[in-house]
Amino acid sequence: MKKSTLLKTAPIVLFATLLVGASAWASEPAASTSPPPERTDRALCLELLALTTRAENLERLKPFCDRVSALPKCTSREGRPIFHFEKGSNDKRGKRVLALGLIHGDEPLAGEMSIDWTERLAALDKHRSTWRFVPLLNPDGLIAKTRMNAGGVDLNRNFPTTDWNEEAHRYWEKSARKDPRRFPGDGPASEPETKCVIAHIKDFKPDFIVSAHTPYRVLDFDGPKMKFPPYKDLPWRALGNFPGSLGRYMWRDYKIPVLTVELGDKMVDSAALQDLIGSFAIDAVRLSGEKKPEIFDLL
């Protein structure tokens, strides 16, 4: 067949195939024994997005699911990929900012804000910082509506802080009174989601980390002593950190500053907050010192 003939007949063949496929599908009885169709990552991403985002924002945020990828280590306990998106900048003033969302699965607004940031940045021609976003860190918890992952572990108590072996379980028993919502896991970094965060830190080598949560309505900073820029929607207040928490792991053990954004029950001006973070990261890194890339080999 000549190429020109092939081009002319191909759409007809395709159309016929679609018709046959459609009628076969329509006439087939619903067989409960047949396996479900294999879900694509995009379909899963859209499902997770719909769970974390208010309906009025869904269409605007959908392009996120066409941009994402996942590191090989980034699969949840129940086998769901943990997506990320990165957008670089050549601006020498900017810092490398790693933004994490939804470490706790029952805090959907935290996931929405992080995805909001990805879409804002994707639309900008010029921006100062290089950002990597991992907005849906606990997909199993999001689906199950639990703070913990599918293993019943509070991922923000599972980071391998230097005091984990000595303190994590003692703290959980004494101070957290064995609250199952704060269980630190059977060992440091025992959970795949925790391993995924560490893989991102080693791979991306951030100067500064942001972690989004709800519901305490504060900006909580683990980093050098410094003046906090005013932000109209949330006050600055120290909540402290814990054995196995990200703040203690990155700031106390490695001197990489961590900003915890605690939203309330409604969205803040996320664009203004993203700009504030970009500037704040520059000051925080100046005060805490630039890190040598070798530091990430220690993780």
Ligand SMILES: [Zn+2]
């Ligand atoms: Zn949280």
